[in-house]
Amino acid sequence: MLLVAPQDSAISERLGEELDQVQKLFAQELSSSLDCVNDLVTHIEQYRGKMLRPTLVLVTAMATSSDGAKVTHAHQQLAAVVEMVHMATLVHDDVLDEAAVRRGGRTVNGLRGNEAAVMLGDYLISHAYHLCSHMDSPLASRVVSASTNQVCAGELHQLANRENWELDQETYYQIIRDKTACLCGTCCSLAALFNDLSADVADEMYIYGEKLGLAFQIIDDVLDLTGSEDTVGKTLGLDLRKGKLTLPLIYLLQQVDGDTGQELRVLLESSRESDSTIARIRELIDKHDAVAYATNAAQGLVDRAKQSLGSLPQSPAHDLLSQMANAVLTRKF
Amino acid sequence: MLLVAPQDSAISERLGEELDQVQKLFAQELSSSLDCVNDLVTHIEQYRGKMLRPTLVLVTAMATSSDGAKVTHAHQQLAAVVEMVHMATLVHDDVLDEAAVRRGGRTVNGLRGNEAAVMLGDYLISHAYHLCSHMDSPLASRVVSASTNQVCAGELHQLANRENWELDQETYYQIIRDKTACLCGTCCSLAALFNDLSADVADEMYIYGEKLGLAFQIIDDVLDLTGSEDTVGKTLGLDLRKGKLTLPLIYLLQQVDGDTGQELRVLLESSRESDSTIARIRELIDKHDAVAYATNAAQGLVDRAKQSLGSLPQSPAHDLLSQMANAVLTRKF
Numbered sequence: 001m002l003l004v005a006p007q008d009s010a011i012s013e014r015l016g017e018e019l020d021q022v023q024k025l026f027a028q029e030l031s032s033s034l035d036c037v038n039d040l041v042t043h044i045e046q047y048r049g050k051m052l053r054p055t056l057v058l059v060t061a062m063a064t065s066s067d068g069a070k071v072t073h074a075h076q077q078l079a080a081v082v083e084m085v086h087m088a089t090l091v092h093d094d095v096l097d098e099a100a101v102r103r104g105g106r107t108v109n110g111l112r113g114n115e116a117a118v119m120l121g122d123y124l125i126s127h128a129y130h131l132c133s134h135m136d137s138p139l140a141s142r143v144v145s146a147s148t149n150q151v152c153a154g155e156l157h158q159l160a161n162r163e164n165w166e167l168d169q170e171t172y173y174q175i176i177r178d179k180t181a182c183l184c185g186t187c188c189s190l191a192a193l194f195n196d197l198s199a200d201v202a203d204e205m206y207i208y209g210e211k212l213g214l215a216f217q218i219i220d221d222v223l224d225l226t227g228s229e230d231t232v233g234k235t236l237g238l239d240l241r242k243g244k245l246t247l248p249l250i251y252l253l254q255q256v257d258g259d260t261g262q263e264l265r266v267l268l269e270s271s272r273e274s275d276s277t278i279a280r281i282r283e284l285i286d287k288h289d290a291v292a293y294a295t296n297a298a299q300g301l302v303d304r305a306k307q308s309l310g311s312l313p314q315s316p317a318h319d320l321l322s323q324m325a326n327a328v329l330t331r332k333f
Numbered sequence: 334m335l336l337v338a339p340q341d342s343a344i345s346e347r348l349g350e351e352l353d354q355v356q357k358l359f360a361q362e363l364s365s366s367l368d369c370v371n372d373l374v375t376h377i378e379q380y381r382g383k384m385l386r387p388t389l390v391l392v393t394a395m396a397t398s399s400d401g402a403k404v405t406h407a408h409q410q411l412a413a414v415v416e417m418v419h420m421a422t423l424v425h426d427d428v429l430d431e432a433a434v435r436r437g438g439r440t441v442n443g444l445r446g447n448e449a450a451v452m453l454g455d456y457l458i459s460h461a462y463h464l465c466s467h468m469d470s471p472l473a474s475r476v477v478s479a480s481t482n483q484v485c486a487g488e489l490h491q492l493a494n495r496e497n498w499e500l501d502q503e504t505y506y507q508i509i510r511d512k513t514a515c516l517c518g519t520c521c522s523l524a525a526l527f528n529d530l531s532a533d534v535a536d537e538m539y540i541y542g543e544k545l546g547l548a549f550q551i552i553d554d555v556l557d558l559t560g561s562e563d564t565v566g567k568t569l570g571l572d573l574r575k576g577k578l579t580l581p582l583i584y585l586l587q588q589v590d591g592d593t594g595q596e597l598r599v600l601l602e603s604s605r606e607s608d609s610t611i612a613r614i615r616e617l618i619d620k621h622d623a624v625a626y627a628t629n630a631a632q633g634l635v636d637r638a639k640q641s642l643g644s645l646p647q648s649p650a651h652d653l654l655s656q657m658a659n660a661v662l663t664r665k666f
Contacts, residue, residue, distance in 0.1 A: 040489060118428045122458065125459075130479060138471050145465075149456070149459045156452050
């Protein structure tokens with residue numbers, strides 16, 4: 001399900017058609033002469049989700065085009081590239097650490113174990129750069145690879161802060177800016193540059209994408225703590241189990257002191273996987289309005305994202321960019 | 334230790350200087366503002382091995398240059414890129430499948446578990462493409478990413494053939510061509526193209542690199558079966574344990590029939606990790622001259638590689654390319 005259902009039916013239809021084109025480029029680029037590779041590629045089509053990144057490219061392309069609706073082939077290619085990069089990170093996120101393997105005993109059938117996940121992710125990354133390198137301008141390769149450098153650094157930074165209960169907000173924001181928001185910003189700035197817009201407008205579009213990406217990640221982290229698994233459609237509470245502090249918990253740890261602070265640290269340190277711990281943490285989160293705090297921060301970022309749209313002419317695509325920023329906050333999945 | 338110690342002292346010194354330059358570009362590209370990232374990057378410097386791929390780039394650059402010794406900045410960049418790609422595959426090869434984790438109980442300390450290995454490998458890949466995208470010509474990005482597409486497909490193909498005791502030689506050659514030889518061929522053909530040589534010469538240099546790469550992989554596979562761990566410097570017998578058939582075993586399975594064939598298949602299927610099985614397989618390999626068969630195949634490939642050097646003018650660098658091809662056969666590590 002896409003992040004937004006556009007209110008304007010013409011743009012809704014248009015976006016659907018463009019996303020279909022992107023899907024075609026995606027499948028075409030990944031197609032192999034080896035059946036075993038095609039089987040795995042088909043297998044990951046189940047990962048297709050909200051299409052946030054390609055949608056950012058396409059809608060920014062429309063909003064910054066001369067007629068307010070045009071999407072070029074370069075935009076379609078870029079949209080396929082960023083979705084491939086994103087899929088690779090999803091596939092690589094599935095690789096389990098040893099603790100998780102020992103503990104969960106999750107069965108990953110046959111060839112779809114860790115090694116296949118690593119190689120398939122690499123296959124996606126390689127094809128993303130390959131598609132990118134065949135675009136007319138070398139700009140895409142340069143900007144996309146600079147962005148993925150930042151994504152990887154962010155992931156490593158996050159990993160280095162596992163079980164760091166002293167993680168501060170500044171570091172949290174740096175991590176989510178690197179691992180999530182930067183690529184969203186790149187989607188929007190490159191889409192504007194492909195339409196020959198000025199560097200200033202491209203910078204504003206970067207800010208739009210980056211702030212939207214930050215808000216998106218904060219809400220993702222909130223949903224992991226408080227969402228319903230049926231609605232979100234994936235296992236929740238994983239951040240906590242992995243010792244990954246996110247904004248509501250960072251705020252909570254700052255709020256509680258004395259016995260409760262002590263209790264919370266002991267729970268995190270020693271039994272963060274038990275249902276009773278998770279229930280108790282949710283109770284404290286409720287009591288201290290930690291979700292409201294995080295949602296409020298996300299709201300501020302969405303407002304800032306929308307401000308960056310000020311320089312664009314009015315158009316249904318412009319409206320859709322606003323609507324997307326709002327949808328980041330209200331989404332339940 | 335490098336694959337070859339050049340006999341000519343001038344070129345030996347020259348190559349050493351160029352490799353130092355490549356090392357500098359490598360470190361510069363990977364350097365981060367985050368300490369946790371730099372720690373991991375430093376950690377992988379221990380992976381530096383024979384420098385086969387950068388050496389192929391540099392020596393081909395010299396052998397195809399107008400004065401028989403020149404290396405351009407583009408060649409140095411390419412050498413750093415291919416070493417980064419190779420390092421990424423080494424780091425990703427370290428990711429264990431679940432069986433291996435359960436069985437071996439290997440301790441990977443702290444953050445250096447599977448997840449860190451995946452992310453660090455991704456960081457290397459991303460920086461390889463980033464460095465590549467900043468080269469003057471878009472050719473490097475296009476050719477290198479086409480080559481890594483093939484590497485990843487080869488790795489997936491190999492994974493899909495785990496425990497396939499019917500693997501034939503044709504498929505084995507296809508796998509090692511994709512996963513190893515293609516990148517070696519690319520090192521040589523791109524190095525020639527950067528010197529503005531004709532497509533015909535570049536094709537011949539591709540063949541040189543590819544055949545050398547095939548021979549290199551066959552000898553690697555032989556060493557995994559019969560080498561001494563002290564000399565090779567890594568755990569051996571891994572291919573067998575992972576159910577990866579290589580040329581000596583494929584040949585052996587074709588040679589033995591009746592009771593011995595049956596015995597061998599049972600050993601592979603049920604107890605390929607026990608020392609007694611490995612000893613018995615080594616005995617059968619000796620009896621049927623399976624190592625000699627594989628080494629002979631590698632010799633044929635090395636001869637073919639050297640034939641491709643025919644169009645190059647005589648020079649110490651030309652001699653070194655021949656010497657490298659020979660060294661692939663005689664190496665003990």
